[in-house]
Amino acid sequence: MQVVLALTLVPAAAILRGGHQNLVKEGGVKGSYPYFHTSDELSQELQRLSSSCPGLSVETKTSPGGEVSIDIASLKKPDASPTNKMYFLFGEHARELISPESGLYLLKTLCGETSTSEYANGVLDDTEFRVVLNGNPHSRRKVEDGDFCLRVNENGVDLNRNWDEKWEPSPEFSPADTNPGKNPFSEPETVIFRDDVSNYRPSSFVTIHSGTLGMYMPWAYDMEHLAQRNNKAMMNMLRELDEDYCQCPFGAAGREVGYSCPGTCLDYVYDELNTSYSFAFEIYVGEDYRDDLKERWQQKMRETEPTAFVELAHEHYHDVFHQNPSDFVQLKQKSHMVRRDWRDADTCLGQFNPTDEGTFSQTVDNWAKVYTDLARKIVVDQKSKAGQ
Numbered sequence: 001m002q003v004v005l006a007l008t009l010v011p012a013a014a015i016l017r018g019g020h021q022n023l024v025k026e027g028g029v030k031g032s033y034p035y036f037h038t039s040d041e042l043s044q045e046l047q048r049l050s051s052s053c054p055g056l057s058v059e060t061k062t063s064p065g066g067e068v069s070i071d072i073a074s075l076k077k078p079d080a081s082p083t084n085k086m087y088f089l090f091g092e093h094a095r096e097l098i099s100p101e102s103g104l105y106l107l108k109t110l111c112g113e114t115s116t117s118e119y120a121n122g123v124l125d126d127t128e129f130r131v132v133l134n135g136n137p138h139s140r141r142k143v144e145d146g147d148f149c150l151r152v153n154e155n156g157v158d159l160n161r162n163w164d165e166k167w168e169p170s171p172e173f174s175p176a177d178t179n180p181g182k183n184p185f186s187e188p189e190t191v192i193f194r195d196d197v198s199n200y201r202p203s204s205f206v207t208i209h210s211g212t213l214g215m216y217m218p219w220a221y222d223m224e225h226l227a228q229r230n231n232k233a234m235m236n237m238l239r240e241l242d243e244d245y246c247q248c249p250f251g252a253a254g255r256e257v258g259y260s261c262p263g264t265c266l267d268y269v270y271d272e273l274n275t276s277y278s279f280a281f282e283i284y285v286g287e288d289y290r291d292d293l294k295e296r297w298q299q300k301m302r303e304t305e306p307t308a309f310v311e312l313a314h315e316h317y318h319d320v321f322h323q324n325p326s327d328f329v330q331l332k333q334k335s336h337m338v339r340r341d342w343r344d345a346d347t348c349l350g351q352f353n354p355t356d357e358g359t360f361s362q363t364v365d366n367w368a369k370v371y372t373d374l375a376r377k378i379v380v381d382q383k384s385k386a387g388q
Contacts, residue, residue: 028145035357053111063188073131077124084127087202092159093151094139096210098353105364120372127375149348157181162190165268204277205269210284210352213248218270237377251310253328286351293324
């Protein structure tokens with residue numbers, strides 16, 4: 001399938017009224033791509049694992065007003081004393097179907113059910129997991145029914161701009177699918193995330209997205225200052241993981257002066273909760289985009305002098321992100337542009353998600369290894385800092 005980018009603007013009101021409904025196709029995702037799970041199947045798989053996997057339990061958290069309920073899984077090896085409490089947030093953006101799929105595959109791997117399980121041996125000795133698998137359930141159902149471009153929640157709000165970390169109201173001409181809401185934590189989903197992650201107090205946090213390839217650390221809102229706590233350790237982890245698994249842009253997300261990426265969970269959990277390690281991964285982009293991104297990135301790395309920190313919003317990398325926009329690396333020139341023709345549902349599906357089973361399997365397998373390797377690296381760093 002040939003994918004064509006068209007930079008067009010769509011009135012925000014049209015999208016907030018549900019203007020994507022004309023995109024619904026007979027059979028939806030499951031009819032054409034049966035290897036994806038429906039929302040009901042995701043919940044069923046969690047319940048099945050809770051009865052078969054030692055140490056795994058599932059809670060359903062409901063927002064204070066009853067608007068939404070979200071399943072959250074916990075996995076801790078019986079009798080283990082883990083030093084790393086690792087929190088994963090999958091599926092904030094509904095159209096990124098591959099994000100929750102990679103989370104389910106991770107849990108199955110840790111429970112010994114996949115071909116990657118042997119690779120993950122020993123991870124549960126030192127790391128426990130808490131996993132939000134499907135963070136935007138109402139809108140995901142619409143995507144499953146064929147509304148392939150839908151990113152925001154049922155209120156038209158981008159859940160990854162709604163956190164109270166340098167939150168900003170939406171500029172007048174900003175894309176409708178990055179609407180931050182009327183105030184921080186205005187959305188029932190982000191209230192659930194905030195309360196749960198605050199109660200859990202993780203030592204490490206990872207949020208998973210798709211639409212490009214990239215591995216990021218704080219800050220997303222600030223290019224002028226680097227995150228200070230554990231910055232060298234986080235950068236080293238990203239550098240090593242990138243070499244082994246991604247060969248894609250990695251480093252401090254940052255911003256170009258004049259336009260920020262405020263209100264993200266990446267920055268909130270790191271800053272407000274004093275979490276030692278905070279990351280955002282973008283794990284898939286369609287084949288028509290992937291080769292160009294890797295080629296541009298590898299060329300850029302050859303052109304620039306090696307430094308301790310890779311600040312992705314630096315002008316050195318602008319050409320990479322002009323061609324391959326990221327949700328976390330925002331450039332001023334792109335701030336008022338919508339990336340694609342919203343009328344082309346298939347373009348959205350193919351950019352954000354694998355549309356053949358082989359690529360699907362390769363993607364979830366690759367990133368399960370990233371997640372488990374990251375857990376190991378965090379534990380090594382924790383023990384080093386503790387003098388063990």
